[in-house]
Amino acid sequence: MRPEDVPGLPEGVPERLQSGGIEELYPPQAEAVEAGVTEGESVLASVPTASGKTFIAELAMLSSVRRGGKALYIVPLRALASEKKAEFERWEEFGVDVGVSTGNYESSGEWLSSRDIIVATSEKVDSLIRNNAGWVSDLSCVVADEVHLVNDSHRGPTLEVTLGKLRKINSNLQVVALSATVGNAEEVAEWLDATLVQSEWRPIDLKMGVHYGNAISFDDGTQREVPVGKGDRQTSALVADTLDEEGSSLVFVNSRRNAEAAAKRLKNVTAEYLTGEERGELAELAQEIRDVSDAETSDTLANCVAKGAAFHHAGLASEHRRLVEEAFRDRLVKTVSATPTLAAGVNTPSRRVIVRDWQRYDGEFGGMKPLDVLEVHQMMGRAGRPGLDPYGEAVLLAKDSETRDELFERYIWADAEPVRSKLAAEPALRTHLLATVASGFAHTREGLLEFLDRTLYATQTDEPGRLERVTDTVLQYLEVNGFVDIDGDDISATAIGHTVSRLYLDPMSAAEIIDGLEWAADHREEKLRELAGVSDSEARRAASDAGDAESEESAGFRRASEMVPEADGESGDEGEGEREDENVEALETDRTYPTALGLFHLVSRTPDMYQLYLKSGDRETYTEECYEREPELLGNVPSEYEDVRFEEWLSALKTARLLEDWTREVDEDRITERYGVGPGDIRGKVETAQWLLGAAERLAGELDLSSVVAVREAKKRVEYGVRDELLDLAGVRGVGRKRARRLFEAGIETRNDLREADKSVILAALRGRRKTAESVLEAAGRRDPSMDDVDEDEADVPDATFERASERTDRGDGSGDADDPQEQASLGDFG
DNA sequence: GTAGCGGGTGTCTAGACAGCATGTC
DNA sequence: CTAGACACCCGCTAC
Numbered sequence: 083m084r085p086e087d088v089p090g091l092p093e094g095v096p097e098r099l100q101s102g103g104i105e106e107l108y109p110p111q112a113e114a115v116e117a118g119v120t121e122g123e124s125v126l127a128s129v130p131t132a133s134g135k136t137f138i139a140e141l142a143m144l145s146s147v148r149r150g151g152k153a154l155y156i157v158p159l160r161a162l163a164s165e166k167k168a169e170f171e172r173w174e175e176f177g178v179d180v181g182v183s184t185g186n187y188e189s190s191g192e193w194l195s196s197r198d199i200i201v202a203t204s205e206k207v208d209s210l211i212r213n214n215a216g217w218v219s220d221l222s223c224v225v226a227d228e229v230h231l232v233n234d235s236h237r238g239p240t241l242e243v244t245l246g247k248l249r250k251i252n253s254n255l256q257v258v259a260l261s262a263t264v265g266n267a268e269e270v271a272e273w274l275d276a277t278l279v280q281s282e283w284r285p286i287d288l289k290m291g292v293h294y295g296n297a298i299s300f301d302d303g304t305q306r307e308v309p310v311g312k313g314d315r316q317t318s319a320l321v322a323d324t325l326d327e328e329g330s331s332l333v334f335v336n337s338r339r340n341a342e343a344a345a346k347r348l349k350n351v352t353a354e355y356l357t358g359e360e361r362g363e364l365a366e367l368a369q370e371i372r373d374v375s376d377a378e379t380s381d382t383l384a385n386c387v388a389k390g391a392a393f394h395h396a397g398l399a400s401e402h403r404r405l406v407e408e409a410f411r412d413r414l415v416k417t418v419s420a421t422p423t424l425a426a427g428v429n430t431p432s433r434r435v436i437v438r439d440w441q442r443y444d445g446e447f448g449g450m451k452p453l454d455v456l457e458v459h460q461m462m463g464r465a466g467r468p469g470l471d472p473y474g475e476a477v478l479l480a481k482d483s484e485t486r487d488e489l490f491e492r493y494i495w496a497d498a499e500p501v502r503s504k505l506a507a508e509p510a511l512r513t514h515l516l517a518t519v520a521s522g523f524a525h526t527r528e529g530l531l532e533f534l535d536r537t538l539y540a541t542q543t544d545e546p547g548r549l550e551r552v553t554d555t556v557l558q559y560l561e562v563n564g565f566v567d568i569d570g571d572d573i574s575a576t577a578i579g580h581t582v583s584r585l586y587l588d589p590m591s592a593a594e595i596i597d598g599l600e601w602a603a604d605h606r607e608e609k610l611r612e613l614a615g616v617s618d619s620e621a622r623r624a625a626s627d628a629g630d631a632e633s634e635e636s637a638g639f640r641r642a643s644e645m646v647p648e649a650d651g652e653s654g655d656e657g658e659g660e661r662e663d664e665n666v667e668a669l670e671t672d673r674t675y676p677t678a679l680g681l682f683h684l685v686s687r688t689p690d691m692y693q694l695y696l697k698s699g700d701r702e703t704y705t706e707e708c709y710e711r712e713p714e715l716l717g718n719v720p721s722e723y724e725d726v727r728f729e730e731w732l733s734a735l736k737t738a739r740l741l742e743d744w745t746r747e748v749d750e751d752r753i754t755e756r757y758g759v760g761p762g763d764i765r766g767k768v769e770t771a772q773w774l775l776g777a778a779e780r781l782a783g784e785l786d787l788s789s790v791v792a793v794r795e796a797k798k799r800v801e802y803g804v805r806d807e808l809l810d811l812a813g814v815r816g817v818g819r820k821r822a823r824r825l826f827e828a829g830i831e832t833r834n835d836l837r838e839a840d841k842s843v844i845l846a847a848l849r850g851r852r853k854t855a856e857s858v859l860e861a862a863g864r865r866d867p868s869m870d871d872v873d874e875d876e877a878d879v880p881d882a883t884f885e886r887a888s889e890r891t892d893r894g895d896g897s898g899d900a901d902d903p904q905e906q907a908s909l910g911d912f913g
Numbered sequence: 914g915t916a917g918c919g920g921g922t923g924t925c926t927a928g929a930c931a932g933c934a935t936g937t938c
Numbered sequence: 939c940t941a942g943a944c945a946c947c948c949g950c951t952a953c
Contacts, residue, residue: 209932269916337925337926337927697925802937818937
């Protein structure tokens with residue numbers, strides 16, 4: 083089938099496709115067209131990765147828009163939203179506007195109603211429905227990308243329920259579902275009332291095989307000699323072998339540590355194959371990576387990348403990930419060792435994919451659990467770059483012949499598992515039943531069950547009464563916690579229930595937060611007394627503890643790495659204990675109740691906050707910490723004999739301490755080291771805490787609790803990552819935690835100071851960056867922000883070179899800081 | 914004395930969505 | 939209670 087044979091497309095599109103080099107549709111695409119995707123028919127395309135699924139969706143959306151409709155494209159990851167948007171924007175010349183809506187990036191609700199295509203995550207769509215976004219009822223076409231994700235126990239139910247609601251709102255909605263090849267595509271298609279288009283066809287050949295001994299055996303019966311030298315490793319040999327043919331490799335492993343370790347080893351392989359030019363480019367890239375963050379991960383990654391290897395996992399800062407992905411696509415980085423982040427994320431094809439680890443630790447399972455066939459297929463599907471490679475190779479590794487045979491059985495010859503709905507689980511139903519009631523989709527138990535009856539779960543359950551039973555349990559939970567009123571047959575959401583639904587909180591999180599805040603209100607006086615009472619002895623003890631903890635470091639080193647504010651004098655008071663410890667500070671400044679730590683702990687123990695893992699020794703550390711900070715915690719410490727609850731309490735405390743460190747301006751580097759996390763994890767925790775504290779603020783406001791102010795301040799502090807005295811400054815555009823601290827130390831303590839203080843002092847505090855200083859002053863509302871003719875106050879040029887590297891990135895606008903004479907001067911001072 | 918090794922022991926374990934209102938270093 | 943990779947330490951050996 084040729085583009086001009088496709089019915090229903092907007093004028094000019096077929097020509098545009100042809101001029102874009104598309105002569106002939108891929109077979110699955112043609113099949114979808116025959117099934118009527120461009121004529122409003124619902125279709126489930128169950129085809130391999132990289133076989134043109136997105137294009138099927140595009141055809142459907144374009145034709146839908148042409149008929150005057152509006153299309154929604156649901157992505158599984160935020161990172162994919164912008165990728166898809168960019169892809170769809172090529173249709174703008176045909177009058178098709180594209181908008182994106184995700185949690186962190188929103189083109190405002192109303193503006194979206196003027197878009198023809200909207201890209202959003204399933205959670206965002208769910209949230210928009212809960213908040214009655216008007217345009218949702220205008221939809222004529224919805225695309226569900228990676229629809230097999232309904233199989234995911236955590237996020238699957240959201241997709242499932244959201245599709246159900248969209249179809250209920252728009253009775254003639256066209257559903258285009260895109261899925262990897264799964265075991266029960268017919269069943270899924272039936273659920274969606276869609277025509278199934280199933281195919282194994284791929285644009286590039288994929289050879290799958292297992293490496294064992296000195297060769298890879300492929301599924302087509304061929305073999306390839308890849309000898310493993312003595313002391314050498316399979317992975318290294320396979321990467322070198324690919325490089326001999328100038329191909330790149332993607333290595334999937336089962337833990338972050340393994341990803342890093344593999345990259346460290348593989349860099350010695352890739353280093354052999356680099357040209358001089360590549361070395362130069364990689365050196366630049368390595369520097370860019372170092373500039374992203376001062377955490378150790380950053381250095382490790384940079385060292386690997388400099389030699390042409392990289393690792394990729396969720397502990398990396400998103401900037402790191404982006405740089406690695408881009409460099410790999412540009413073939414500059416020759417190999418990437420990755421956890422599954424890369425298998426599901428943005429498109430990063432590779433000549434050869436090596437699935438090194440096919441088992442992963444699973445605490446619930448109690449040991450190493452084999453990966454799902456679907457997941458391994460997803461990884462293997464990354465092999466082969468269209469237009470660049472003659473074919474892709476996916477290789478599993480076996481140490482003995484039995485394993486080789488098992489791997490063939492288990493993954494190469496096997497079909498992917500069937501997709502199973504995970505809806506009938508309490509956590510999923512808790513949130514979705516409340517939302518269903520709150521947004522008026524049902525107002526009786528029967529109505530709820532009827533709604534649930536249209537889900538995938540209902541079509542495939544083999545345990546009839548289950549859904550009904552869980553529904554009753556959940557309804558009871560919601561009623562007990564005051565989120566719904568049940569009056570005979572009638573179910574309605576309470577005011578707070580509506581709020582919880584709209585805030586997109588798990589009702590259990592909301593209940594935990596409300597309990598905690600009410601508990602705080604009840605115990606306020608008592609706890610404040612306790613805090614004041616112990617503060618003296620506590621302070622002394624805390625100070626000596628900190629002394630022990632820090633004893634291996636010199637004060638100077640600590641200052642450089644941690645950038646603690648007291649480094650340059652906490653306005654006059656130079657007492658030994660003052661200078662030493664953070665806990666003292668907390669007790670002195672957190673006069674408010676609840677304290678920041680208390681609130682951090684509260685939100686950290688909700689099910690919406692992903693728990694930090696307790697390492698060996700952590701149990702003791704945080705048990706002690708728990709009793710020490712007990713007056714601050716909002717609720718009664720569970721008994722140590724209640725193992726699970728106590729452990730969760732401690733784990734939440736660890737998270738809370740991380741957040742507290744962040745709001746005490748402890749350096750990233752130090753936080754990563756102290757909590758055994760990556761820079762990406764800090765961002766994640768901070769983001770979640772911000773969201774949950776925002777929700778807590780709303781709940782407190784609605785329940786008229788006195789803690790609103792404390793919650794708001796804690797939220798602000800998390801947002802900016804600063805102590806309370808910097809809140810005013812950090813709120814100024816262009817001023818973050820570091821600049822705020824510098825200004826504060828230079829005596830610029832408030833926004834008003836920025837407007838009135840001596841410019842030379844400000845300039846010095848911002849280390850002579852005129853452009854930066856000007857924009858900061860402007861943002862602060864100073865009348866005369868110009869920095870012309872201002873001399874930098876020479877007396878105080880803190881750490882001019884220490885952070886120079888990270889400063890470099892804000893020259894992106896070409897403002898020319900580099901030839902600023904002051905900058906040269908401060909460099910000179912250092913040398 | 915030291916680099917390189919083999920073996921025993923202890924440690925640790927993937928990912929990532931959401932409110933609201935605007936902008937980090 | 940389950941599994942596997944790796945870091946780390948120890949002691950040995952070959953130079």
